[in-house]
Amino acid sequence: MRSRRRVAWLVSLLCVITVFQPAAAKADNPIVQTIYTADPAPLVHDGTVYLYTGHDEDGSTNFTMRDWRVYSSSDMVNWTDHGSPLSLETFAWASTNAWAGHVTERNGRFYWYVPVTNRATGRMAIGVAVADNPTGPFEDALGRPLVENGEIDPNVLVDDDGQAYLYWGNPNLWYVRLNADMVSFSGSPTQIPLTTTGFGARQGNPDRPTLYEEAPWVYQRGGLYYMVFAAECCSEFIAYSTAPGPTGPWTYRGTIMPRQGSSFTNHPGVIDFNGGSYFFYHNGALPGGGGFTRSVAVEEFEYNADGSFPTITMTDAGAPQVGTLDPYARQQAETIAWASGVETEPSGEGGMNVGWIENGDWIRVNGAAFGAGASSLDVRVASATSGGTIEVRLDSANGPLVGTCDVPGTGGWQSWVTVSCPVSGATQTHDVYFRYTGGSGNLFNINWWQFSD
Incomplete structure (x- = not known):
């Protein structure tokens, strides 16, 4: 049985309140x-x-x-x-x-x-x-x-x-x-x-x-x-x-x-x-x-005019985003602005994948530039159990639902398949929340995702 490390569980507790907050309350630090x-x-x-x-x-x-x-x-x-x-x-x-x-x-x-x-x-x-x-x-x-x-x-x-x-x-x-x-x-x-x-x-x-x-x-x-x-x-x-x-x-x-x-x-x-x-x-x-x-x-x-440092204090907001993220390019699932509950691990397909996904966990990526709109989403997934569901939501973990991808059991945590689902309403630039739902225990792993217009 897969066991979750303590830090991921604690972060999921930290994010319980965040799920029900507007996007303006988001943090990017740490x-x-x-x-x-x-x-x-x-x-x-x-x-x-x-x-x-x-x-x-x-x-x-x-x-x-x-x-x-x-x-x-x-x-x-x-x-x-x-x-x-x-x-x-x-x-x-x-x-x-x-x-x-x-x-x-x-x-x-x-x-x-x-x-x-x-x-x-x-x-x-x-x-x-x-x-x-x-x-x-x-x-x-x-x-x-x-x-x-x-x-x-x-x-x-x-x-x-x-x-x-x-x-x-x-x-x-x-x-x-x-x-x-x-x-x-x-x-x-x-x-x-x-x-x-x-x-x-x-x-x-x-x-x-x-x-x-x-x-x-x-x-x-x-x-x-x-x-x-x-x-x-x-x-x-x-x-x-x-x-x-x-x-x-x-x-x-x-x-x-x-x-x-x-x-x-x-x-x-x-x-x-x-x-x-x-x-x-x-x-x-x-x-x-x-x-x-x-x-x-x-x-x-910003440095002062004479090259000296200003006083810098710690914030939970972090740095502002430079530009936008391209959702139509293949993005690694372990590309994260904020995560609740999940962890990462080496992938059998190379690089890393997201795992230890349980019901209610989610990942946020910031500033995805959809332009005129996405029509579908491909996700590379694996599951040694019966899988679950990926909800695609905008601007908060309980924001507008623009797509739902069903993840099947694939016979192993590193037995990878690509699933596709239709997307509607993802236009312009938004933060994207991938929210994971299903039964008890670990649901599935994710290696990468990519939207199509």
């Missing part, structure tokens, strides 16, 4: 509702945002993390789940602690720098995995640590002149110049002086006199170098410093995100995408969430 995610590392590549995260295990009472996850979006609200292309098992030399990593692209390859515990030494070390695709699969590039000094939270900057820098550290802050191959370095790691001028003053802790705690995020914008970091545990806030060059000297600039969000840690990620600027972070916003069960979220923001 980005992922099917599992707990942490430590966001966004990357813009080829018109798409790839979001790399850690994964907090359900019910964790420590930083119990065994793998990393990848999501992608072209509109900042509908996120596609690409599963876990990297885990502790990727590194034969690692034992525990799949903590906060960072991905960068160079020469068509993608490098994922992660902190893990070295089995041989028992210390935290930085490993690097490589892939030819932003969603993997990733392989250990070295078969050993890239650097090891017991500290964590790697971040990479590739400067305009082509020189790459690896930054990391807690309780200290380090950098090293990476070679062009991105998996070796020149010289020795350099410790960045943690001065109060550079990183602000912490009160009452002579061992850590500055605000710098962990999670450096370094980038260059308009000739100015920014180091955004988690400050002064616990609980942490997000602060930043700037410098004229990638190695400093750094000047403390103040708070970006105050202490908030039901998690005693935080972790920044900053990108520009399609004309907007976005700030990623994590909190404990999902049911059961907290310091060891975190969730990644995002806010859009």
Whole structure:
């Protein structure tokens, strides 16, 4: 029998009230509702945002993390789940602690720098995995640590002149110049002086006199170098410093995100995408969430005229949608703006599928541009039971019903068939709710869907 993980059940409880609220009440933060995610590392590549995260295990009472996850979006609200292309098992030399990593692209390859515990030494070390695709699969590039000094939270900057820098550290802050191959370095790691001028003053802790705690995020914008970091545990806030060059000297600039969000840690990620600027972070916003069960979220923001950050606060609304979603292109079922009750899993047809669907569960996708109107819907489904029904509704989970697809039993959870149903009344641009109904227990799986005009 299939068993549902706890987080999906809790999120379904969170959404009971939402079902009966108007569309204006919808939330898009946290980005992922099917599992707990942490430590966001966004990357813009080829018109798409790839979001790399850690994964907090359900019910964790420590930083119990065994793998990393990848999501992608072209509109900042509908996120596609690409599963876990990297885990502790990727590194034969690692034992525990799949903590906060960072991905960068160079020469068509993608490098994922992660902190893990070295089995041989028992210390935290930085490993690097490589892939030819932003969603993997990733392989250990070295078969050993890239650097090891017991500290964590790697971040990479590739400067305009082509020189790459690896930054990391807690309780200290380090950098090293990476070679062009991105998996070796020149010289020795350099410790960045943690001065109060550079990183602000912490009160009452002579061992850590500055605000710098962990999670450096370094980038260059308009000739100015920014180091955004988690400050002064616990609980942490997000602060930043700037410098004229990638190695400093750094000047403390103040708070970006105050202490908030039901998690005693935080972790920044900053990108520009399609004309907007976005700030990623994590909190404990999902049911059961907290310091060891975190969730990644995002806010859009504008820099001040002088290049400084505004104060950014956490919201449940999230970032606005960039453009629309094309319902006439094949869309993966695991492309989700908000989900109630369901989970995802690897599909026998490749990629991921949505599963653990029970009566009353639903998925929302935002901003589907139907234009003059859709006439039918194809859905790829599988069921080891007697199946159920997919209701297609607009703008809320109990909104106008524009189509109903019957899902038969197919003889297995990975025995896939395509079902079709007529659609009427889906015109212009709407949020689409796929609401699932049927008997008790798990009903069916969904791999993809596609409307026709």
